[in-house]
Amino acid sequence: MRHTVVERELELRLVLSPEQSVPVPAKLGYRSDDPYAVHITFHINSDRPVHWTFARELLVEGVFRPCGGGDVRVWPTKVSGRGVVLIALSSPDGEALLEAPAAAVSAWLERTLRIVPPGAEFEMLRIDDGLAELLAR
16 A cells, blocks of 8 residues: 655754744654654754654644643744744753744644544554454464
């Protein structure tokens, strides 16, 4: 079965302090064969890009209301009158607060939701097919 990939390049802002942020080129990625997850690749000044993967549902909800806990938290807000989605990432290596344009994130999420509607993720995993194949042996 073919899977569909939905990607979007966009510029996020890494928030250094309430007064200062720096641009961070990023790519949002979604694959219908990994239907519960979203992938964000950050191109920072390092040898290799930084990858984060977390639940699509977290980003969908975070566009509208604060959600998440632990490593990934997402919430909407306004900065200078613009709608943004803040994404707080935390790992043993450190923490980052990223600001993403809400309109761009929402448009990209909408494309992913057209490919795999909420609640249809399990069907995309085709676990039953794999199980049937295993049991047939």
